[in-house]
Amino acid sequence: MKLLQRYLHNPAACFGLLVLLAVIAMAASAPLLFPADPLSLAGRPLQWPLEDPRFWLGTDQTGRDIAAQIFHGARVSLLIGFVATLIAVCIGILIGAFAGYYGGWADNLLMRLTEGFQTLPSFLLLLVPVSVFGSGIATVTLAIGAVSWPATARLTRAEFLTLRNRDFVHSCRSLGMRDLQIIFREILPNALPPVVVYASVVMALAILLESALAFLNLSDPNVASWGNLIGGGRGVLRSQWYVSAIPGIAILLTVLAVSLVGQGLNDALNPRLKRP
Template identity: 70%
Template sequence: MKALKHFLMSPAAMLGLLLLVGIVGLAVFADLLYPRDPLGLAGRPLQWPNPAGRFLLGTDASGRDIAAQIAHGARTTLLMGVVSTLIAIAIGIVVGAVAGFYGGLTDDVLMRLTEAFQTLPNFILLLVLVVVVGSNITAVTIAIGVVSWPAVARLTRAEFLTLRNREFVQACRTLGLTNRWIIFREVLPNALAPIIVYGSVVMATAILLESALAFLDLSDPNIASWGNLIGQGRKVLRSEWYVSAIPGVAILLTILSVSLVGQGLNDALNPRLRNR
């Protein structure tokens, strides 16, 4: 309750939460707001935003409604960000937990594997995976999750190294509980708080990675995506800059909201910060 109260009393966290709720609401009600296909022809190409007209945010170079693409693209962006984050956290937890709990040779092998993944920048490795497995949204989401797990693994390992010799772990061993039970039922729940907080960083990075792929025409072109819209707008950036600027602002607000909520969770779940 103290953590929840501290979170609710944080102006930055509440601002982030309100922004995030608004973006989630836009994604949930996209079909009601814009029931037609967001990638279908809606009017003349490159009409400027007009709040009093038919197209609130204008049209792109193909004559598609930008507002419809923003609404439906919110669903794509959030779903991709959440799923890729869950994939990264799942892989990172398993690798980091096993490495931190067992130590020794197991720790050395898994950490060398983690360092091998971190040798190349995430985006370069992501480009390689997308070229190999394809650029549909499912493949892109899985690829982003696969390249994002090393930092989660190192954080999990650090938490397990501090917890594996605690009294409650020794008591579990005395009772004859299996290592798998101790890892996932006893130690992991005590290590989850910083991992959950770091999930906001992973999600923000995942959104940026997908947008960068779409900007390079390497993401799925058959779905409404903020990154795809930015990529289409680069061809008319000098004259109709709003085509790229509007989805850019949407991405900025989404990442800002996720970051503020993550920071609020960090302050609320960290006793040292909560008691300042």
């Protein structure tokens, strides 16, 4: 209850939560409001918003309803963001937990692996599996999760280095508990709060990475996504800028909302660190 009260006293966090709930509502209502295929031809190409009451966000260069693509694209972005974040957090927790708990050569080996992944930008690493295994939604989601774990691993390692010498861990060892039991049952629950907060950053990054791939025509073209819509509008950017601007605003608001929610959770969990 106190956590909720602290969160609700943060106006920026409340705004982010409202925007995120609105995006979730869009994704949930997409099949009801737009039951037809969002990529099917719906009317005359390049109609401006509100020019035709049937297409209140207009149509793109091929005559598809932009509103339908925005609503169905919300489902794609949230699904990719959530699943990719789950994959990245799981990988990062495993690597960071073992590195931080055991230390020594295990820590050196796992941290050198982590640093190796961080030497190249995530987007360049993402291009490799997408180029080799294709641009399907499943492949893109797995690839984003597989390149987004290093920061989570370093954060988890730092928490384990702090907690592994606490009295409750020594008590667990004296009771004969196995290392895996100590790691996952005793230390990990105490190390999770900052990791959960940082997951919002990973989710925002995942949404941006998918949009960047779609913009470059490296994501699934048979799926309605905000990035595909932006990429398709490049050719008419000077005359019909709304085709790219509308999904761009949707991406901006969603990423901003996820970031504000994460920051709000951080402030609620760590009230002493709250900014003046």
